[in-house]
Amino acid sequence: xxxxxxxxxxTIVSIILGIIVxxxxxxxxxxxxxxxxxxxxxxxxxxxxxxxxxxxxxxxxKVDELEAKIKQYEIEEVDKNIYAxxxxxxxxxxxxxxxxxxxxxxxxxxxxxxPPVDLEYGLGYSIIDELDLVLQVxxxxxxxxxxxxxxxxxxYTSFTxxxxxxxxxxxxxxxxxxxxxxxxxxxPDTLESALNLKGGIVTILRNYDYLVxxxxxxxIIIPKSRKIKEFxxxxxxxxxxx
Amino acid sequence: MIGVFISTQIKMKLETITPIxxxxxxxxxxxxxxxxxxxxxxxxxxxxxxEELALLENIAKGDDNIINILLEDIKYNKIHSGKTALExxxxxxxxxxxxxxxxxxxxxxxxxxxxxxxxxxxxxxxxxxxxxxxxxxxxVLSxxxxxxxxPIIRINGRxxxxxxxxxxxxxPKVLYxxxxxxxxxxxxxxxxxIGFETSIEDSIYIPAYTGDFQFRYAKPLGKDD
Numbered sequence: 302x303x304x305x306x307x308x309x310x311x312t313i314v315s316i317i318l319g320i321i322v323x324x325x326x327x328x329x330x331x332x333x334x335x336x337x338x339x340x341x342x343x344x345x346x347x348x349x350x351x352x353x354x355x356x357x358x359x360x361x362x363k364v365d366e367l368e369a370k371i372k373q374y375e376i377e378e379v380d381k382n383i384y385a386x387x388x389x390x391x392x393x394x395x396x397x398x399x400x401x402x403x404x405x406x407x408x409x410x411x412x413x414x415x416p417p418v419d420l421e422y423g424l425g426y427s428i429i430d431e432l433d434l435v436l437q438v439x440x441x442x443x444x445x446x447x448x449x450x451x452x453x454x455x456x457y458t459s460f461t462x463x464x465x466x467x468x469x470x471x472x473x474x475x476x477x478x479x480x481x482x483x484x485x486x487x488x489p490d491t492l493e494s495a496l497n498l499k500g501g502i503v504t505i506l507r508n509y510d511y512l513v514x515x516x517x518x519x520x521i522i523i524p525k526s527r528k529i530k531e532f533x534x535x536x537x538x539x540x541x542x543x
Numbered sequence: 544m545i546g547v548f549i550s551t552q553i554k555m556k557l558e559t560i561t562p563i564x565x566x567x568x569x570x571x572x573x574x575x576x577x578x579x580x581x582x583x584x585x586x587x588x589x590x591x592x593x594e595e596l597a598l599l600e601n602i603a604k605g606d607d608n609i610i611n612i613l614l615e616d617i618k619y620n621k622i623h624s625g626k627t628a629l630e631x632x633x634x635x636x637x638x639x640x641x642x643x644x645x646x647x648x649x650x651x652x653x654x655x656x657x658x659x660x661x662x663x664x665x666x667x668x669x670x671x672x673x674x675x676x677x678x679x680x681x682x683v684l685s686x687x688x689x690x691x692x693x694p695i696i697r698i699n700g701r702x703x704x705x706x707x708x709x710x711x712x713x714x715p716k717v718l719y720x721x722x723x724x725x726x727x728x729x730x731x732x733x734x735x736x737i738g739f740e741t742s743i744e745d746s747i748y749i750p751a752y753t754g755d756f757q758f759r760y761a762k763p764l765g766k767d768d
Contacts, residue, residue, distance in 0.1 A: 353582065367593065367596060388613040399620050399623040399624035441690070458685045462666060466577075474577065527585065534631040536631055
């Protein structure tokens with residue numbers, strides 16, 4: 302009799318085990334797509350990613366080439382005529398302001414690293430969940446007369462958005478991730494002390510345990526914006542030029 | 544015994560299949576999408592530059608005039624740099640401090656609009672593709688600071704006080720949703736009893752940036768003088 306009972310118990314346990322295992326397999330199959338091992342899928346994606354990256358690099362090279370050619374032509378033509386030269390200088394000024402020109406000059410660099418993960422509780426948090434702190438840094442830099450700003454080598458223009466997308470950030474539609482490096486061209490001393498103000502933005506960041514570094518640099522290069530804003534809705538208002 | 548057997552077996556197998564999680568797959572997918580967008584963008588730029596080059600080649604041949612092209616270029620860059628007033632459909636947001644006598648919480652700070660609030664709204668509008676933005680008729684540019692200074696907020700070096708009227712030109716529906724949909728920052732502000740009214744307009748006028756702009760520190764790359 303006792304043996305009989307043992308057999309029953311063993312059967313029940315086996316059945317339950319079987320059900321659990323099969324359900325597990327089913328769910329994994331459902332989420333990943335049938336017949337496809339995760340490794341295969343990952344390899345496929347990785348190669349796709351690489352291809353896209355290569356293509357992008359090629360295109361960037363091509364753009365640079367074209368730009369160099371255009372510049373050569375422009376300078377050649379402009380040298381012939383004073384009026385044209387003045388106009389050309391004007392164009393350059395507006396291009397600088399709009400962010401369509403690479404710039405260099407003295408300024409500051411601020412690096413924001415995520416706080417170290419708390420080993421005891423395993424809770425880490427990231428700047429990508431508090432992007433308004435980044436917005437504030439930029440505002441402070443602008444208040445201190447910054448002339449050009451970039452975030453992770455993306456030029457900050459009048460149309461630049463900083464957006465959380467999954468577990469990374471999109472700036473100008475390009476995805477990046479922490480650490481965040483903000484560069485600004487402008488009066489280095491003013492910029493630095495504006496950031497390091499007691500109770501200022503760096504203090505706030507450090508209070509949240511972010512690892513922040515601020516340093517001055519003599520020559521910062523800020524790239525131009527690679528995104529061209531199309532105006533679909535806005536139309537320029539004709540002004541009376543007098 | 545069987546349990547231990549099975550679990551070790553599964554563990555071993557898993558190690559050979561994956562450190563790849565579903566989450567990492569999704570991240571990779573998102574990254575590819577972003578890259579593809581970037582590529583499309585670059586293709587557009589190349590097209591534009593090629594047209595520009597063709598024009599310049601014509602000039603070199605003597606068929607066209609550089610001055611006309613430069614004038615056209617100035618016009619284009621003026622629009623993009625915010626030096627031109629713009630007009631178009633969009634939304635107007637009116638924000639004001641909690642109008643009630645009784646404070647919302649223990650801290651009066653929660654009743655007042657701060658620079659962060661405005662920065663977040665502006666960022667949301669940019670995500671929604673706003674083409675031009677102004678706050679209390681000050682054009683917001685890449686160089687515009689929005690800073691609290693006691694009772695006022697400074698924008699482009701000028702003081703503004705509540706109520707803040709933010710105007711944005713762009714797709715009105717998208718802009719409206721960007722600041723009003725549940726869970727957005729604009730929606731959050733309403734919980735704090737901060738006045739937040741949005742209206743869709745057919746024609747909004749956004750003034751040009753009036754400040755003077757001098758680059759003292761920055762100069763074009765590779766130009767040593």
